[in-house]
Amino acid sequence: QSVLTQPPSASGTPGQRxxxxxxxxxxxxxxxxxxxxxxxxxxAPKLLIYNNNQRPSGVPDRFSGSKSGTSASLAISGLRSEDxxxxxxxxxxxxxxxxxxxxxxxxxxx
Amino acid sequence: xxxxxxxxxxxxxxxxxxxxTCTVSGGSISSYYWSWIRQPPxxxxxxxxxxxxxxxxNYNPSLKRRVTISVDPSKNQFSLELNSVTAADTAVYYCxxxxxxxxxxxxxxxxxxxxxx
Numbered sequence: 534q535s536v537l538t539q540p541p542s543a544s545g546t547p548g549q550r551x552x553x554x555x556x557x558x559x560x561x562x563x564x565x566x567x568x569x570x571x572x573x574x575x576x577a578p579k580l581l582i583y584n585n586n587q588r589p590s591g592v593p594d595r596f597s598g599s600k601s602g603t604s605a606s607l608a609i610s611g612l613r614s615e616d617x618x619x620x621x622x623x624x625x626x627x628x629x630x631x632x633x634x635x636x637x638x639x640x641x642x643x
Numbered sequence: 644x645x646x647x648x649x650x651x652x653x654x655x656x657x658x659x660x661x662x663x664t665c666t667v668s669g670g671s672i673s674s675y676y677w678s679w680i681r682q683p684p685x686x687x688x689x690x691x692x693x694x695x696x697x698x699x700x701n702y703n704p705s706l707k708r709r710v711t712i713s714v715d716p717s718k719n720q721f722s723l724e725l726n727s728v729t730a731a732d733t734a735v736y737y738c739x740x741x742x743x744x745x746x747x748x749x750x751x752x753x754x755x756x757x758x759x760x
Contacts, residue, residue, distance in 0.1 A: 535687055568745050570688075577737055577750035578688065589748065621688055623745040631703055632678075632745035634688040 536561060537622050537635035544641040545612045553607045553638045555622035561633055563603040565625040569596075572619040572637075581620070582607065609640070617642045645670040647738050647751035655732075655758050661725040665738030665751055672696050672719045676741050679712060679723045681734040682753070689734075693741065694721055728758045 538556045545551040555567065569582035580589050582598035585605065595616075597608045609616055622635040651663035665677070678693040692702035694712040702710045706725070714721040725732060735755050739747040 566744055570747075577753050578747070579750075580746065580748050583746050623688075625744050629704055631692075631701060632690045634690065634745075637687045 535636040536626060536629070536633035537624065539620075539622060539635035539638045541636070542639045542641065544643055545609075546643045547612055547614065549612045550608060550610045551612055551640060552609075553620055553622075553640070555605045555607070555635050557603050557605075557624060557633075559603060560628040561603075561624040561626040562600065562605055564627060567598065567600045567605040568623040569598055569607045570621045570623065572621065574618070578621060612642055614642050616640060645740060645749045647740065647749055649736060649738050649751045649754040651754065651756070653755060653757060655728055655756060656760050657729055657758055658727055661723070661728050661732060661736075661756055661758070663723045663736055663738075663754065663756070665721050665723075667719045667721075667740070672714065672716050672721065676743060677712075677714065677721045678739045678741050678747065680737045680739055680747070681732075682737070683731075683734040690745070691723065691725075691736075693743075730758050732756070733758045 570578040
């Protein structure tokens with residue numbers, strides 16, 4: 534059971550906008566930055582969003598993050614076939630004194 | 644470009660100790676936090692612990708009694724030991740560079756460790 538809660542799956546057709554939610558509590562999302570990782574099949578996770586809504590260099594602006602209270606979301610606009618992957622949210626948890634991850638959301642491009 | 648590479652046995656017997664090393668190249672191990680993260684087959688990510696180059700470490704409370712992470716700055720390496728393993732410890736183990744916050748910007752390719760007799 535993951536500390537952060539994500540839907541197990543999401544899908545869309547090419548060009549559509551897909552949103553993935555991540556919910557937590559006051560000890561993690563509510564008081565710390567939120568991060569998103571993309572894991573393509575058979576590869577290591579890749580940092581996609583940091584500090585709630587910042588993109589590392591090289592990440593397309595089709596990916597955007599937001600946070601409100603104890604919830605956050607990742608939006609993928611203009612969905613492309615190469616976006617088919619697992620997406621994980623992560624945050625520091627003050628109670629556990631360590632990072633926690635969501636269970637992951639598998640995005641399928643129909 | 645910083646690169647990380649995990650190394651160690653791919654098969655460990657139940658009750659024994661899992662030992663992995665992460666070698667960092669293309670950059671110094673100094674001034675960063677270095678983490679171990681694992682992923683059981685078909686499941687999500689679990690943070691195991693991190694160590695600062697100076698040697699200060701922090702562990703996931705659920706694994707704390709069984710985990711030791713150490714660092715050797717002279718070799719640009721850090722290591723993981725997980726003792727008393729069971730089948731539940733079977734996973735792909737990743738090493739990653741990051742900060743105290745879960746900002747992991749460089750990852751190793753991961754290594755599958757299977758716990759089985």
